[in-house]
Amino acid sequence: MDGSGGVPPRRHTMPRGVDRRALLRGAGLLGCGVGLGAVGAASGAGLLERRLPILGGPASATVADRGRHPGQGRLDVMWSVRTPDRLVALTFDDGPRPDWTTFTLDTLAAHDVPATFFFVGERVRRHAAVVRGRMGRHEVGSHSWRHADLATLDADAVHTDLARAHAAIAEVTGQQPRLFRPPYGHLGGATLLAASRFDYQVVLWSLQMLESQYPGDPAGHARDLAARVEPGAVLLAHDVGPADRLVALRGLPQFIAGVRARGFRFVTVTQLLRAGHPIG
Structure with missing residues (x-):
């Protein structure tokens, strides 16, 4: 018994x-x-x-640690924002580099448009003169150190990568990054864990440029894209890349005019977040 x-x-x-x-x-x-x-x-x-891969590797968002765990609090991932206001956040990835980034900044300045730039740390370090003193009303976020696919790395490797990028972006631009966009939009558990250690807001996107559909037609691309914008959208663009992406950059003035004609206002990602609730 x-x-x-x-x-x-x-x-x-x-x-x-x-x-x-x-x-x-x-x-x-x-x-x-x-x-x-x-x-x-x-x-x-x-x-x-x-x-089971529960103690590390790219997929794991935790580690075996009986002491103080590196993950703290919560981490939000956003694609867009739920808001009744006609607001849109214009974001640029992969820079900075001469010519394209300079052209983009000049266009935004001419049309009084704020934007959010997700910089690659190694490129910020190498092309510091392109952005130093020019960020003004724009905000910066981290896009990793060298644009590696972070979803293939473990948490320590991702943390090292983000730490290098964070330091370079802060030193060159004078802004402490608070936003993070993973290269290719790839999110592994280890990336989330590393991002949490910087208290980052992870920002993806809900709309992106359609350059390949409008070869040699900046005005047509601008009209189509402007018609697709919805309240709270986060728009992905690039200020670095293959030549076909120039269609979007050359059409920026028409795009800005088209969006404003629909009653929208351009804001940074942080301003957009303050205006509503992330949709995820």
């Missing part, structure tokens, strides 16, 4: 016709000095650690 109402404890027996040694061999336990009793004693802990 075990004190649970007089019911004898249930015995776990091997099903008939099952070879005990064959079962152990199939589980990879025979020959390793591990028997069924040892498996029970381990309560599955050792097996899980060996068989």
Whole structure:
């Protein structure tokens, strides 16, 4: 009797016709000095650690740490914002580089449009003169150190990458990045964990330039894109890249005019966040 109402404890027996040694061999336990009793004693802990990727790697958003865990608080990911106001955030990825970034900044200044730039840290360091003193009403975010696919790296590697990018962007622009956009929009658990350590807001997008659909037609591209803008949208553009992306940059004046004609106002991502609730 075990004190649970007089019911004898249930015995776990091997099903008939099952070879005990064959079962152990199939589980990879025979020959390793591990028997069924040892498996029970381990309560599955050792097996899980060996068989499941729960203690690290690109997919894991946690680490094995009995001390202070590096993940703190919460991390938000946003694509757009739910708001009744006709607001849109224009964002640029992959810069800075000479020519394109300079052209983009000149166009935005001429039309009094604020934007959010997700800079690559290594490029900020190398082309500091392009952006130093020019960010004015614009805001900056991190787009990693060298535009690697962070979703293939573990948390330590991602943290090192983001730390280098953060330091370079802050030093050159004078702004502490508070926003982060992962290269290619790829988010692994390790990337989320590393981003949480910087208290970043992760920003993706709800609308993007359609350059390849309008080769050599900046005005047509601008008209189409302006018609697609919705309240609270985050628009992805690039100030670095292949030549076909110039269609979007050359059509920026027409795009800005078209969006404003529909009653929209351009804001930074942070201003957009303050105006509503992230949609995720």
